[in-house]
Amino acid sequence: xxxRHVDDNRPADDMAVRVRxxxxxxxxxxxxxxxxxxxxxxxxxxxxxxxxGPSGCGxxxxxxxxxxxxxxxxxxxxxxxxxxxxxxxxxxxxxRRENVGFIFQAYNLLPSLTAVENAAVPLLIAxxxxxxxxxxxxxxxxxxxxxxxxxxxxxxxxGGQQQRVAIxxxxxxxxxxxxxxxxxxxxxxxxxxxxxxxxxxxAVQPDRAVIVVTHDSxxxxxxxxxxxxEDGRIESVESDPTSRQRSERCL
Amino acid sequence: MFWIAxxxxxxxxxxxLGIVFGVVFAALLIxxxxxxxxxxxxxxxxxxxxxxxxxxxxxxxxxxxxxxxKPLSDTELFRVKGVPGVDWAVRFYKGIARxxxxxxxxxQMILLGLDDATLVGAPQQVFLGSIxxxxxxxxxxxxxxxxxxxxxxxxxxxxxxxxxxxxRAVIVGITKASRTFQSFPIIYTRYSQAVLFAPPERKVLxxxxxxxxxxxxxxxxxxxxxxxxxxxxxxxxxFTWKTIWYYLKKTGIPxxxxxxxxxxxxxGTAIAGQTFYLFTVENIRQFGALKAMGTSNxxxxxxxxxxxxxxxxxxxxxxxxxxxxxxFWSRAATRLSFFMPWQVLAITGVAVFVIVLLASLLSVRKxxxxxxxxxxxxx
Numbered sequence: 001x002x003x004r005h006v007d008d009n010r011p012a013d014d015m016a017v018r019v020r021x022x023x024x025x026x027x028x029x030x031x032x033x034x035x036x037x038x039x040x041x042x043x044x045x046x047x048x049x050x051x052x053g054p055s056g057c058g059x060x061x062x063x064x065x066x067x068x069x070x071x072x073x074x075x076x077x078x079x080x081x082x083x084x085x086x087x088x089x090x091x092x093x094x095x096r097r098e099n100v101g102f103i104f105q106a107y108n109l110l111p112s113l114t115a116v117e118n119a120a121v122p123l124l125i126a127x128x129x130x131x132x133x134x135x136x137x138x139x140x141x142x143x144x145x146x147x148x149x150x151x152x153x154x155x156x157x158x159g160g161q162q163q164r165v166a167i168x169x170x171x172x173x174x175x176x177x178x179x180x181x182x183x184x185x186x187x188x189x190x191x192x193x194x195x196x197x198x199x200x201x202x203a204v205q206p207d208r209a210v211i212v213v214t215h216d217s218x219x220x221x222x223x224x225x226x227x228x229x230e231d232g233r234i235e236s237v238e239s240d241p242t243s244r245q246r247s248e249r250c251l
Numbered sequence: 252m253f254w255i256a257x258x259x260x261x262x263x264x265x266x267x268l269g270i271v272f273g274v275v276f277a278a279l280l281i282x283x284x285x286x287x288x289x290x291x292x293x294x295x296x297x298x299x300x301x302x303x304x305x306x307x308x309x310x311x312x313x314x315x316x317x318x319x320x321k322p323l324s325d326t327e328l329f330r331v332k333g334v335p336g337v338d339w340a341v342r343f344y345k346g347i348a349r350x351x352x353x354x355x356x357x358x359q360m361i362l363l364g365l366d367d368a369t370l371v372g373a374p375q376q377v378f379l380g381s382i383x384x385x386x387x388x389x390x391x392x393x394x395x396x397x398x399x400x401x402x403x404x405x406x407x408x409x410x411x412x413x414x415x416x417x418x419r420a421v422i423v424g425i426t427k428a429s430r431t432f433q434s435f436p437i438i439y440t441r442y443s444q445a446v447l448f449a450p451p452e453r454k455v456l457x458x459x460x461x462x463x464x465x466x467x468x469x470x471x472x473x474x475x476x477x478x479x480x481x482x483x484x485x486x487x488x489x490f491t492w493k494t495i496w497y498y499l500k501k502t503g504i505p506x507x508x509x510x511x512x513x514x515x516x517x518x519g520t521a522i523a524g525q526t527f528y529l530f531t532v533e534n535i536r537q538f539g540a541l542k543a544m545g546t547s548n549x550x551x552x553x554x555x556x557x558x559x560x561x562x563x564x565x566x567x568x569x570x571x572x573x574x575x576x577x578x579f580w581s582r583a584a585t586r587l588s589f590f591m592p593w594q595v596l597a598i599t600g601v602a603v604f605v606i607v608l609l610a611s612l613l614s615v616r617k618x619x620x621x622x623x624x625x626x627x628x629x630x
Contacts, residue, residue: 069543069623090547096623097545108540110255112262124252125546 015078016177016209017043017066022075024061024232035061037232038075048200048210048222053229059213060181062229066211067100067179068092080176097125101170103199105182107162109154109169115161116141116150119168126173140168144198160191167198178203180212184219196222252546256554257561259534266533269526270562270610271569277519277606278570281512282591282599283577288508289595290588295498296491297429298361298437302343302372305460306469308490309340309476312483316497317490318433320345322454323482330480331459336472340461341366344445348438351414358401361437362415364445364457371460374439380409380424385441391420394428397436415448430588516602523566524610527559531614535621543623551618559611567603571596 024036036058043049051059064070065077068084077084080099084092101122109118116137123133138150144164154162163183170178180199184192196219203210212223220226227237261267299308299317309331311321331340344364349357365372365385373382374392384390389412398407412421420438428437440448446455461484463472469486476484485493499505531538538551546554578589 067543093542093545093547095545096543100545102540102543104540106536108536110259110262110537110540112258113255117258121255121541122544124255125541125544125550130254 014044015042016045016047016080017041017211018076018078019062019066020076022062022065022072022077024058024065024070025073035232036065036072039232039234041227041234041237043209043211045209046204046206047224048204048212050212050214050220050223050226051229052214052220052226053235055215057229058232059229063179063181063211063213067102067177068096097122098173099176101173101175101178101203103163103166103170103178103180103183105185107154107166107186109162109165111154114151114153115146115157115165118154118165119172121169122173137168137172140172141165144168158191159186160188160194163187163191163195164198167195167203171203176208178208178210180210180214182214182216183212184214184216189218192216192219252550252554253557255541256557259537260530260558260561263530263533266526266530267562270523270530271566273519273522273524273526273610274562274566274603274606275570275573276522277515278567278599278603279573279577280515280519281602282571282574282595284508284511284515285595285598286574286578286589286591287587288505289592290590291432291504292495292498293590294430294432294434294588296494297431298345298363299487299491299494301374301429302363302460303375304371304462305341306463306486307337307461307473307476307484308487309459309461309480309482309484310457312481314483315501316494317345319497320457322452323456323459324454325456327456327480327482328459331461331476331482331484334472334476334479336464336467336475338462338464339369340459341369341371342442342456343372343458343460344442344449344455345457346445346449347433347435348415348448348450350420350436350438352401353411353413358413359433359435360397360415361431361433361435362445362448363437363439364442364449365439366460367441367443370441374424374426374428376427377424378427379407380422382424384423385439387421387423389419389421389444390423390440391444392424392426392439393422394437395425396428396430397438398422398425400436416450418447420448512602516606519603520606520609523562523606524613527562527607527610528614528617531555531617535617536625538618539621539623539625542621548619552615555611555615555618556608559607562610563603563607566607567600570603571599574599 019039019041022036022039023034026033026035039062051063053059061070065072066079072085082095087095116134119137119141120133123136124130141147141150144167146161146164149157149161157165183199184195187195199210200222225237225239228235296317311323314321328340328342331337344362346362348360348362350360351357370382370385377392380392385392407425409422412419414420431437449455463469473484473486476482542551575591578591581587581589
C-alpha cells in the first residue's frame, strides 16, 4: 500500500495539479507493462515540484499525463481546473496550447529557425502575427540574456544558450503550468544552476506551477518539494529539499 | 505555421533539393515528352491548316486522315457544287510524286494541285517569287525547308528545275510552310499541272474544297453534301480531329510516349516520395514538439501538405521551364517537333500535384500518429 502524500482536505482550487489513483499501462496480454500504479499527487500554485527517481520508474509517463500529451489508463487528473481524463483530443490540444509550457531534455528547437523565431513558436501556434510574436519573443530572450543572439540558429548556440531559448519558448505564451524534462541533464554544473535560477525567477509565480523531472541532485535545492518515484509509484514527498540533497551527497 | 513549415523544408538543403529534383525530373519528362507528342500530332494536321480558304473538305467516304488519299472522279466536283448551301467548290490534288533532280538523284515530294482558276489553298507565306507565277507553264512553288533539304547550303534561286513523271517543273517561288509528318519537300502547282506530274491514274481528284454560303452553318452544309452525294464532308476542325484520332488509335505513337510519360511520373513519385518521407522521419521530433505545444493534427496535416505544394510549385516551375528551354533549343537547332500548348502545362501540373500529394500522404501518416510524448524521451 502506497503512503499518502496528498491532502484531500485542501480545496481543489488551491491545486494546479491534482492526480488521484492514476495508472498507466502499455501493451496488452503478455507484453503488458504497468508504468504507473495508482499515483496520487498534488502540486499547488506557486510551487516548483521535482519528480525524481531511477530510470523507468514512471516520471516521464506521469509528467506526460499531467501535461496532456498522454492518456491515463485509469484515475483522475485535474490540471488547472480541467479534468483531463476523457477530454477529447481536440480540447487537449487546445489545453496544452493555452496552458502548458514545455522544456525538453533535448531542447527540441527547430534547427532552421533562429533563436527568436524558435522562442516565438508557441505564439505562432496560437495564431499570433509573426512580427508581433517575434517582438514578444525577443523581449523574453533579452530578459534571459540572449539579446545578442536573437538571429542565431540553434547550431550556432552553446548548450546553455539553447536551453535558455527553450525556456523562453516555454514561457513566451505565459503558461500556468511549466513542465520541464531533465532541463539540466545536458548542461555543466554552472549552466545547470543558471538554468534553474532562470526557471525559478521567471516561472515560479503565485498563479503558476512548475514540475521538473530530473536526475540531477545538484539542482534539488531549487525545489519547493521533491516527489520520489519508484516502480510506478510515488514513494515519498519531501518538503525540505536541502535535507535530501545533503543525504544524497553523503551517499 | 505555414511559414514554419517552409523554414523546416528549406532548412535541410540536401533533402529539399532531393525532393525538388524528383518533381523537376517528373515535370521535365512529362512536359517534354507530351510537347514532342503534341508537336508530332501538329505535323499530321499541318497541311489542313496550311490550306487556307475552304470551310469544308469533301472526300471519299473511307478516307480516315489527311494523307489517306482515295481519289474521286472529277465529276464529283459538280455534284458537290449542286448541293444547296454550297457557296463554291474547287478541285484539290494531294499526292506523293517522285522528282528527278538536275544531279540525277531522286527525291519524294508532297505534290499539291490547286484549282487553276482560283488557286484556293495556295501558300500564304511566299517570300521569293509570287503566287501569280504559278500560272506560268511548268511552274511550281516549293517550301523553304524542302529547298534546303534538296539543295543544302545553297542560296535560294528561282528558275531551278527538276522532273516529275518525265515532265519539267520550274521553281517560280519559295514559301514558308508548316512541317509535315512525312517531312518531304512540298510542291505547290496548278491542278492541271499536278495531274501531269503525278503517276497516271484513272481517278485523280483527291479532295473537293468547298465553302458554305454566308450565314449557313458549315456542319449543316456538310450533312447536306453527304446526304446528296454519299461523299464524306467534314469541316476543317472535324478533319483535324479525325486525323489526330487516326494517329492516336491506329499508330503506336501515343503508347510509346505514354510509357515514357508514365515512367517519368513513376520515377518522379519514387524520388520525391522517398526523399519527402526521409525528410519527415528526420523531423519527426520537431513535429512531435509542435504537437506537444498545441499544434493540432489538422494543422500538422496542412503544414505537410503546404510543404508538398511548395516543393510541387518550385519543381513544376523549374521542370516545365527546362522543358520549354529544351523546346526552344530543339526547334532552333534540330528538326525535332515540339509544341507546348496550355493543355500540356495543365496535364503536367495535375501530374505534379498527384506526385506531391502521394509523396506527402506517404509521410503524413507517420506525423499524424506520432505521440507528442515522444519529446519527453530524451535526445
